Amino acid sequence: MSTLKKKSKIYSVMSQKGGVGKTTLAINLAVQSTLQGNKALIIDIDPQASATTWGDIRDSNAKYPLVISSFAARLSNVIQAAQQNNINEIFIDTPPHSQRDAQIAAEISDKIVIPCRPNLFDLHAIDNTIGLAQIAGKPFVIVFNAIHHTSSLSIEAKEAISNKYKDNIDICPYMIVQRLCYVHAITSGQGVQEYEPKGKAMLEIGHVYKYINKHEDK
Ligand SMILES: Nc1ncnc2c1ncn2[C@@H]1O[C@H](COP(=O)(O)OP(=O)(O)O)[C@@H](O)[C@H]1O
Numbered sequence: 001m002s003t004l005k006k007k008s009k010i011y012s013v014m015s016q017k018g019g020v021g022k023t024t025l026a027i028n029l030a031v032q033s034t035l036q037g038n039k040a041l042i043i044d045i046d047p048q049a050s051a052t053t054w055g056d057i058r059d060s061n062a063k064y065p066l067v068i069s070s071f072a073a074r075l076s077n078v079i080q081a082a083q084q085n086n087i088n089e090i091f092i093d094t095p096p097h098s099q100r101d102a103q104i105a106a107e108i109s110d111k112i113v114i115p116c117r118p119n120l121f122d123l124h125a126i127d128n129t130i131g132l133a134q135i136a137g138k139p140f141v142i143v144f145n146a147i148h149h150t151s152s153l154s155i156e157a158k159e160a161i162s163n164k165y166k167d168n169i170d171i172c173p174y175m176i177v178q179r180l181c182y183v184h185a186i187t188s189g190q191g192v193q194e195y196e197p198k199g200k201a202m203l204e205i206g207h208v209y210k211y212i213n214k215h216e217d218k
């Protein structure tokens with residue numbers, strides 16, 4: 001048991017608000033990670049277990065990403081076991097309302113991914129999540145989700161955050177558009193990459209994944 005295993009990269013997808021796209025992003029980033037050749041794992045610490053349900057309906061031939069549900073308090077044990085089994089990328093899907101669970105996940109992560117819809121309520125909600133990331137001393141990146149092509153809201157939201165946090169904020173330059181295929185893919189136990197290969201959603205998730213990954217060692 002003493003063999004040293006390579007440490008996994010651990011991302012928490014986090015927001016204190018429900019419905020912003022945490023589960024959607026965790027799933028699609030984990031599928032993307034798998035497509036890039038990683039052994040990816042989703043750890044679902046949300047009692048609503050949406051990511052776990054996705055894993056349950058997923059084609060059993062698709063070995064990765066693995067999906068496991070866990071109490072936040074067990075995260076370090078689960079991660080240790082995963083690393084011993086050569087899992088090299090981990091995406092933690094977190095619940096919206098438990099500050100404590102979010103804290104535990106933040107502390108164990110290398111990076112925190114904060115999805116945000118471009119509206120006033122979600123913009124307010126990210127302050128809390130950014131605070132959590134800062135207290136944990138972890139890098140974080142805001143990813144705008146479910147934006148409308150035809151609206152300038154996402155540009156305004158981006159400006160509002162940039163003005164507020166100045167240079168102390170990392171906003172992913174690639175945004176995720178509101179697309180029905182995100183809903184359909186999850187309902188089919190798939191990532192958008194599998195549901196609509198070569199589709200626009202696959203491209204944008206690929207960009208977001210690359211951005212998050214590239215900035216890993218910042
Ligand atoms: N980019 C998107 N386009 C269309 N629907 C989306 C998108 N992102 C999320 N959704 C839908 O919004 C709802 C909430 O997303 P979800 O990922 O479950 O949020 P959270 O995990 O933060 O509660 C789900 O029905 C999901 O399918």
Ligand SMILES: [Mg+2]
Nearest residue numbers: 022023046050
């Ligand atoms: Mg969720």
